[in-house]
Amino acid sequence: MTAVATVIGDLVGSRTSQDRAELHRRLGHALAEVNERVSPVRGLRITAGDEYQGTFATVREAVRATLLVRVQLWPAHDVRHGIGWGETAVLDEAGIEDGPGWWAARAAIEAAERAAETPAQRWLRTAYVVAEGAEGGADPALVNSGLLLRDERVSGLSERSVSVLRGLLSHETQRDIAEALGISASAVSQRVRADGLAAIVAAHDLLAPEGDR
Incomplete structure (x- = not known):
């Protein structure tokens, strides 16, 4: 297995949308546009419900992609992202993936959700976690400090x-x-x-x- 930057995203507050079909159409269009502008290993795609996923060769490209998705939809709709770094594996012919890289992305999006409940980080929408034992990637403290400042600026x-x-x-x-x-x-x-x-x-x-x- 090779370490990659994994991205899990979801729509914030989408269950209250008056037209969920239109919201998902807009999300699909935004993801398609972003995939054309960055270089994903596996392009961002809606997986189930309000969630989407994709993989990138570098954390840098994953960070770029998360900004572009958010800017495509904000301020009408908001999104939350978890960026992970670690190994992944394809489990079956359907292309289902698993592995530490995905566990890290899941932990990251959950961390972003928890952090947004605190006054100092209420505008945080993106977090980054490195899988235990993973080599490469980027320093989580450096990445997360930049994400916090970026998200606060965009939210306003x-x-x-x-x-x-x-x-x-x-x-x-x-x-x-x-x-x-x-x-x-x-x-x-x-x-x-x-x-x-x-x-x-x-x-x-x-x-x-x-x-x-």
Whole structure:
């Protein structure tokens, strides 16, 4: 078995949705778009109910993918992610997977849910856990500190600011974003400064493979 970065995600509060079919359609569309923009080992896919999973060769790519999924759906819908690092194995011909990497991702998403119940981390939506004995990966303290700050910043964004952020993450110019949203370039620039959008994008791009920066 080879160690990979595993991702388990779920929709937050989806059971109260008035149109669950439309919500799942939007989720499926968001996952498909993100899979085209990152390099998964096995693409993000809905597995059952409100949950989805995917695997990546590096923790960096997994972290990038979790931001992109959240930004695709926020603020209309929110998602929670657990990122694990460890070995996985395919158990049968249907492609069912198991192993320490998946156990770590499950522990991570449960940790994110518990942490969000505390005042200091109420906006946390992503956590990272390394499987016991796994080699490689990344330092959990470093990754989780970055995730906490990232999630707090994204959680405070309005719908218009998220629209600007989506454009920036796609490397569109501020002028092109302004034209697409029907607002002035100055208004876009003000949102970029006031909401720290440039810092979110810069951190996201630092995690990209060298050829994609």
